Amino acid sequence: MEHTVVRPFEDADLAGAAAALTEVHATDGYPVEGVQRPEAWLRSADVMAAWVGELDGAIVGHVAVMRPHGEDAVSMWVRQSGEREDRIAVLARLFVVKAARKHALGESLTQAAMSYGREHGLRLVLDVMTKDTAAMRLYERLGWQEIGRTSHRYGDGQSIDAVCYAAPDA
Template sequence: MLVESVVVRPFENSDLPGAAAALVDVHKTDGYPVEGINDPEAWIRSDDTLAAWVAESDGKIVGHVAVMRAHHETAVELWAKQSGDDESHIGVLARLFVVRTARKHATGQQLTEAATAYARARGLRLVLDVMAKDASAIRLYERLGWRKIGETVHHYGDSESIPAVCYVSPTD
């Protein structure tokens, strides 16, 4: 599929099948996510989602991002300790994925900026963790001004784990 242009817009319930198909595609090409691929619709849809967006090209979903409620994730705990913020002022940028054919159109950047604008408007500082193997995602976050706040190990599946890096969003 040749991507001509990408529009980022708020996620709608009717986007779920297309977002799940895009997630399966991304998992095949990049191994992301490391969990949730057996039921991609359930992984995308979470009770902890505050807001989500999709990237669409020619009527097809080519990307997704969500802002989630902060819980006891390592990135949240690191930022709370470093900043003095409590969880009510922290959000988690999560479930960011873009199909390979849409990556040359700043799709990841557009999705990240939509989530960041949402968080700023609500007084939330975003954090995230990204698998250390996902070099292109790390480059995106760093190019957009996200700052590394620590490292962790992401546990998933049947006692599997993978190194991850934690980031906080820029202040402006």
């Protein structure tokens, strides 16, 4: 029987999480920007809290709650809800390697981030590329509401369609 764990990210997890991220980019094209510096992408100064998912002791997934940094989902939620930006955080950097899927780790990681948001009085928002249909199904199953659509710009003038979501009420 395979054993899964979701726990807070520790500095010692960085190499394993970076390797998992590089693998996910190779199989799924996430993130679309690429991962030239996976450690820096995972440990951005905007990260408020993060968790890893393990399968049989190996890091196979990750999620972070991040301070807003100009995301369309944040401005959409401020406009629609009237909430102040300092009461909003962004669920980001969610990934699980292909070989570890079907263990509900994506759901467990998302639930950890949602619990953090509730405990800290923060409304979580996110955007997800329309190509990532499994992620969209996960968020909708967990009660996230679509709040709008946007175009995610990256690279040299490239863009991809994305859907913005807000987490359910605490």
